[in-house]
Amino acid sequence: MSSSPRAAERTLARFAPSAARRRRDLLARRIVLVGTILALIPLVLILYYLLSKGLGAWSPSFFTSDPTGNTFFGAAKIGGIKSAILGTIEMVALAGAIAIPIGVGVAVWLVEYGRDGWFAQTVRFFTDVMTGVPSIVFGLFVYIALIVGTGSSYAAYKGSIALALLMLPIVIRAGEVVLLLVPDSLRESGLALGAPRWRVIGSVVLPTAVPGMLTGMLLAIARAAGETAPLLFTAAATHETSFNLGGFMNSLPVQIYSDVTSPTAAVVERAWGAALTLVLMILILNMVARLIARRSRLA
Amino acid sequence: MMPPPDPGSKVAEMDPEGRPEVHRSEATSADAPAGGLRQRITGEPPTAAESEPQPEPVTAPAVQVEGLRAFYGDSMQLKGIDIEFRANEVTAIIGPSGCGKSTLIRCINRMHEEIPGARAEGRVLLEGADVYDPSVDVVAVRRAIGMVFQKPNPFPTMSVFDNVAAGLRLTARRRENLNQKVEKALRGAGLWDEVSDRLGQPGIGLSGGQQQRLCIARSLAVGPEVILMDEPCSALDPIATLRIEELIAELKQRVTIVIVTHNMQQAARVADRTAFMLSGELVEVGPTQTIFTKPADSRTEEYVTGKFG
Numbered sequence: 316m317s318s319s320p321r322a323a324e325r326t327l328a329r330f331a332p333s334a335a336r337r338r339r340d341l342l343a344r345r346i347v348l349v350g351t352i353l354a355l356i357p358l359v360l361i362l363y364y365l366l367s368k369g370l371g372a373w374s375p376s377f378f379t380s381d382p383t384g385n386t387f388f389g390a391a392k393i394g395g396i397k398s399a400i401l402g403t404i405e406m407v408a409l410a411g412a413i414a415i416p417i418g419v420g421v422a423v424w425l426v427e428y429g430r431d432g433w434f435a436q437t438v439r440f441f442t443d444v445m446t447g448v449p450s451i452v453f454g455l456f457v458y459i460a461l462i463v464g465t466g467s468s469y470a471a472y473k474g475s476i477a478l479a480l481l482m483l484p485i486v487i488r489a490g491e492v493v494l495l496l497v498p499d500s501l502r503e504s505g506l507a508l509g510a511p512r513w514r515v516i517g518s519v520v521l522p523t524a525v526p527g528m529l530t531g532m533l534l535a536i537a538r539a540a541g542e543t544a545p546l547l548f549t550a551a552a553t554h555e556t557s558f559n560l561g562g563f564m565n566s567l568p569v570q571i572y573s574d575v576t577s578p579t580a581a582v583v584e585r586a587w588g589a590a591l592t593l594v595l596m597i598l599i600l601n602m603v604a605r606l607i608a609r610r611s612r613l614a
Numbered sequence: 615m616m617p618p619p620d621p622g623s624k625v626a627e628m629d630p631e632g633r634p635e636v637h638r639s640e641a642t643s644a645d646a647p648a649g650g651l652r653q654r655i656t657g658e659p660p661t662a663a664e665s666e667p668q669p670e671p672v673t674a675p676a677v678q679v680e681g682l683r684a685f686y687g688d689s690m691q692l693k694g695i696d697i698e699f700r701a702n703e704v705t706a707i708i709g710p711s712g713c714g715k716s717t718l719i720r721c722i723n724r725m726h727e728e729i730p731g732a733r734a735e736g737r738v739l740l741e742g743a744d745v746y747d748p749s750v751d752v753v754a755v756r757r758a759i760g761m762v763f764q765k766p767n768p769f770p771t772m773s774v775f776d777n778v779a780a781g782l783r784l785t786a787r788r789r790e791n792l793n794q795k796v797e798k799a800l801r802g803a804g805l806w807d808e809v810s811d812r813l814g815q816p817g818i819g820l821s822g823g824q825q826q827r828l829c830i831a832r833s834l835a836v837g838p839e840v841i842l843m844d845e846p847c848s849a850l851d852p853i854a855t856l857r858i859e860e861l862i863a864e865l866k867q868r869v870t871i872v873i874v875t876h877n878m879q880q881a882a883r884v885a886d887r888t889a890f891m892l893s894g895e896l897v898e899v900g901p902t903q904t905i906f907t908k909p910a911d912s913r914t915e916e917y918v919t920g921k922f923g
Contacts, residue, residue, distance in 0.1 A: 430730055500767040504829065507725055508836055509757030510784035518784055522771040 365591045372588025382554045382570065382585070393581055396589045398556040399570040403593075405558070406471050406550060406566060407540045410478035415532050418486025425487070426494040427516055439491075445484040451544035453480045458548045471557070471564035474550030481545055482535040489531020493524045526607050533604035537597045543568035567593045674839050674870040675741040676701040677722060677759075682736035684717050684726055691717045693894040694736070699840075704862055704871045706885030706902065708878055710917070714894040715874040719842040722872065723759035724752050740840070757785055760838030760869075764845040766825035768817030768832075774800075775813040777828055781835040795835055803831035804861050823854020830861065841865065843873040847880065859884050878918060882906055890914045 332340075377395040385392050421438065429435025457477040462469065497520050505515035521528075546569050553563040567589050574586035677699040684692035692714045699705045707715045720726040721734045724745060737744045745755045768777045776783075778796045796813075800806040805827040809820065817828055826846060833841060843862075847855040862871060862884045875881050881888050882902060889899035890909070898911045909915045916922055 498767070500763060500765060501769060503725065503728065504761075504763060504767050504832075505769075505780075505784060506728060507723060507756055507761035507763075508781045508784055508833060509753050509755075511753050514784045518780070519769050519771075523769075525771075 365587065365594060368584065368587035369591030370588075372584045373591070377585075377588055378592075381556050382565075384554045393579070393585060394554075396567065396570060396585065396592065398554060398565040399567045399589060400592065400596075401556055401558075402471070402550075402565040403540055403567045403596075405560065406475045406478060406546070406564060407536055409472060409475035409560060410482055410539050411532070411536050413475065413479035414482035414486055414535065418483050418535075419490050419528065421483075421487045422490030422494055423516060423521070425491050427512070427520070442484045442487050445480075446488065449544070450481055450542050451547075453477045454545035454547060454549055456480070457545070462549065469549060469551035469563055471550045471560045471562065474546045474564065474566070475560070477545035477549050478539040478542060481542060482539050485535040485538060486532060489534065490524075490528055493527035493531065494520065496527065497523045526610055530604045530608040533600050533607070537600040537604075540597055540600070541568060541593060543572050547572070567596075671702065672868040674701050674868060677840055677870060677872070678737075678739040679718070679722070680737040680739065682718070682721055682734065682738065684714070684721050684734045685732065686729070687731045691894050692721070692734075695896050697889055697896055697899055699870055699872050700887065701870050702866055702868075703886040704866050704873060704884050705899075706881035706888045707872065707874045707891060708876075708881050708888060708917070709891035709897075710922070711876075713891045715891055716844050717894075718891070719761075719844060719872050719874055722840070722842055723756050723761055725756070725761060727752075753785075757836050758838055759840045759842060760833035760836060762826070762830055762833060762841065762843045762846045765849050766822055766829055768820070768825050768828050770816070770818050772817055773814050774809050774817050774820070774828060777817040778831045778835050781832050785836055799831040799835035800828075802834045802865070803827040804857065804864075805831055821854070823850050823857055826850060826854070826858060827861065830858075830865075834865075838869060840870045840872070843871065845874050845876060848876060855880070878906070890917060892917075 374395075378400065379397055380395040381398040382396065383392060383394040385394075421442075425435050425438060429438065454477050457473050457480070461467070461473045461476065501519050501523065502515055505519045506512065510518075546566050550566060550569070551563045552569045552573050553565050555565075557564050571586045571589045571593070574582050574589065577583055577586075679695055679697045679699075682692055682695040683690060695714075695718060697718075707718060709715050717726060722738055722745075724734075726732050726734050734746070736746070738746060740755075740758065744750070745759075769780055772780060775796055778799050779792055781799075782792060782795060797806060797810075800809065805824060808824060809828075812819075817825065820828060826849075830841075830846075847858050850858065859880065862873065865871060866886075873881075873884065885902045887899060888902040888905040890897045890905060890911075890913075892913055898905070898909060898914050900910070905914060906918050909918065
């Protein structure tokens, strides 16, 4: 049975959207577009100000000299941010070395052993609560526990502990999500070969999850690198480059915080330069994380 | 019987080696491994593939299931199963979805209990020893009773070689002659000729049928005495299915095989004996020919003639 061209026309007309629906569709699209543009405005402005004010502070000596603390004799004498960059890298690296093994361990336990038991659910609940705790509270906790409590002084490693506490819930949650993506069929075939569970986890589950895990870890590191509050009264602020994790240590966020309140224009400009440096460091970490995530074999 | 392979199908193009050549598969069986069991008993090092004679059949153990009841939480999935899987035979388990076929074979190597809330009661005897005895190490049971799953699932981070070697590495077996053992397992799974030049490439890069034979090689490498197959061909095209079925016929020289299948033609092609299950109970078991032509139970007859299921 062949259909006539007229029948086809009638069917097409029946499938065509009505004028009212086209109007609603257009309106909805425009609302969504306006919302997106509004959200982009502050982002673009931040980047614009960072670049316009921060680039002026940049010079080779900006990255290779420590701040002098001498703020009254113009831009030439105030020094750079070398100690802050190195301090941030050192403290965040130590924080990662503390938080990542513990966090991965918790994630493995939650997914592979705790599952839906009451203790696992309790751990999940407190992890979620920890994610929402303001960063200054972690700083305060370490200040009271390790500085006031022990009657000792500020130290870089105490700052790292505060940062590690901040990173821990992010690492646990990211790790758990990725481990849940590893198909159960892989665990089953490992177990069916006669492999003990811990070997299946170590040789099959974790290697499959590594790319996704790395993404979560790098995001946690990026988050910690930008935090001021946990370091303010744990690692203190100082000028000299230090490789002693037991002593005072400078960091980019703390340096920005103290510089931006200075009455000297050159010092405020240094804060912008430091802020641009920090944003670029975090941007690079995020890009690396995305690159690794794209290579991941899990969805 | 089997639907004719579609010559235009993509998989057929991808897997030209999968063609059912009888001579070729015989040649493959000539240098197939004599099974880890024989080697373990005799202690003989594996000989070079070319000079190895036709492997003598190895006596594999029979499996007796007695009064097996399996539970998921409070619901009973197997309601007291008694069945024997005879040595060096292929037993097919057929039945409608949800009848407990998979649960039954997962109870044999104690994979059932890996599911949270699942447990089993009763006895599963391997050479007379109950695998549910409290003194038994569940890990050792699974080395003796291998399993092949419905969907081919090579380890995604591992190469072809490492996938087969994983069986040995993960179980901390002796690692000498790893190369030879891997080759032997791959020959045993009829895959060696297709992958010998790309052992270092990812296992998930193979075609679906090759992946499933890789999984069979992976379980063969550990040297099982019994192999459980849970609908091993349901994700494969007809040509790859035929290759697996040929392989099953070869493997039963050395191991006892239990295969769950939804495909009654497959049961008729590969199984010496067939068991029919319904709602967690074993309706009947007997020679495949008998089950399909003169079943004792009317429910079996209705199922095999397509009246339900």
